[in-house]
Amino acid sequence: MFKFSFYDGDKSAGSDGDRPTGHPVTRLAIQEHPVPASPLLPSNEVSTLSLCGHQIKLLNGDQVILRLEREGAAGDLSLALKSHTDLIPDVYEGGMKLWECSQDLVAYLDAHVPLAGLRVTELGCGAALPAVFCLLRGAAAVTVQDYNREVVDHLTIPNMRLNVTATQLAGCRALSGDWGALAALLRTERRPGADLVLTSETIYSRESWARLLEAVDAALAPAGSALVAAKTCYFGVGGGTRAFEQAVLEDGRFSSEVVFATQQGLQREILRLKRC
Numbered sequence: 001m002f003k004f005s006f007y008d009g010d011k012s013a014g015s016d017g018d019r020p021t022g023h024p025v026t027r028l029a030i031q032e033h034p035v036p037a038s039p040l041l042p043s044n045e046v047s048t049l050s051l052c053g054h055q056i057k058l059l060n061g062d063q064v065i066l067r068l069e070r071e072g073a074a075g076d077l078s079l080a081l082k083s084h085t086d087l088i089p090d091v092y093e094g095g096m097k098l099w100e101c102s103q104d105l106v107a108y109l110d111a112h113v114p115l116a117g118l119r120v121t122e123l124g125c126g127a128a129l130p131a132v133f134c135l136l137r138g139a140a141a142v143t144v145q146d147y148n149r150e151v152v153d154h155l156t157i158p159n160m161r162l163n164v165t166a167t168q169l170a171g172c173r174a175l176s177g178d179w180g181a182l183a184a185l186l187r188t189e190r191r192p193g194a195d196l197v198l199t200s201e202t203i204y205s206r207e208s209w210a211r212l213l214e215a216v217d218a219a220l221a222p223a224g225s226a227l228v229a230a231k232t233c234y235f236g237v238g239g240g241t242r243a244f245e246q247a248v249l250e251d252g253r254f255s256s257e258v259v260f261a262t263q264q265g266l267q268r269e270i271l272r273l274k275r276c
């Protein structure tokens with residue numbers, strides 16, 4: 001079973017991923033990040049992933065964090081770097097690493113979803129592999145969002161700039177901050193909703209599901225659908241696809257259907273949510 005390496009700097013913190021005692025509960029506010037409409041040339045921090053007929057260039061998140069630390073710019077990522085953790089609840093949520101369900105999502109999109117012309121939003125994007133793939137397949141407009149602004153500025157946006165043209169970048173939008181604040185912003189803006197909302201490895205913590213569903217609801221066009229790629233069970237944290245399906249049912253806004261499942265390695269699935 002999959003288990004996150006959680007911050008345990010405070011020994012009173014539970015091993016179940018609870019926030020360490022005394023840690024501030026303040027969640028990050030929403031922030032808009034300019035997306036330069038100019039492609040980026042590969043550097044020695046970039047490697048190439050061959051996936052679904054594309055050679056996708058991606059920055060190595062570990063190297064990026066180390067560079068930011070050297071430059072004194074690691075911000076909220078510093079604590080994670082020092083304590084060698086995958087994530088620290090409400091501080092750093094693991095966006096600098098590329099998680100395996102994002103590749104499941106790309107393979108599913110490749111096989112089942114014609115992306116040309118679609119408006120796409122990726123929530124909790126981190127490296128934004130699915131968003132980059134959507135752009136490579138001709139999505140008309142892509143919005144990406146991650147919790148941490150350092151992730152958006154130093155990983156998400158560079159990964160987009162490494163792979164797509166200036167014209168495509170001009171149609172992209174990047175945001176950082178918590179899903180609750182994102183939902184509030186999107187509801188005030190009243191922009192056209194996304195045809196497709198994507199999210200990968202974002203349902204490990206039950207505590208954030210209500211805000212994630214709120215963000216999906218605010219981002220999605222009336223006839224759109226959301227694809228949630230995740231592990232069946234995040235051991236010790238309480239998250240996973242079965243429990244999330246139950247939460248979706250209780251929330252009442254969406255229907256949920258398993259559209260992909262694999263037993264290879266860790267059990268992983270993709271759920272498709274549609275408005276009821």
Ligand SMILES: C[S@@+](CC[C@H](N)C(=O)[O-])C[C@H]1O[C@@H](n2cnc3c(N)ncnc32)[C@H](O)[C@@H]1O
Nearest residue numbers: 093094095098099102124125126147178179200
């Ligand atoms: C485990 S990482 C997965 C990253 C990426 N989707 C992937 O699959 O490689 C979880 C992602 O969800 C985002 N996230 C977690 N909780 C969040 C919240 N409350 N609001 C906004 N984003 C959140 C994090 O910033 C992080 O990028």
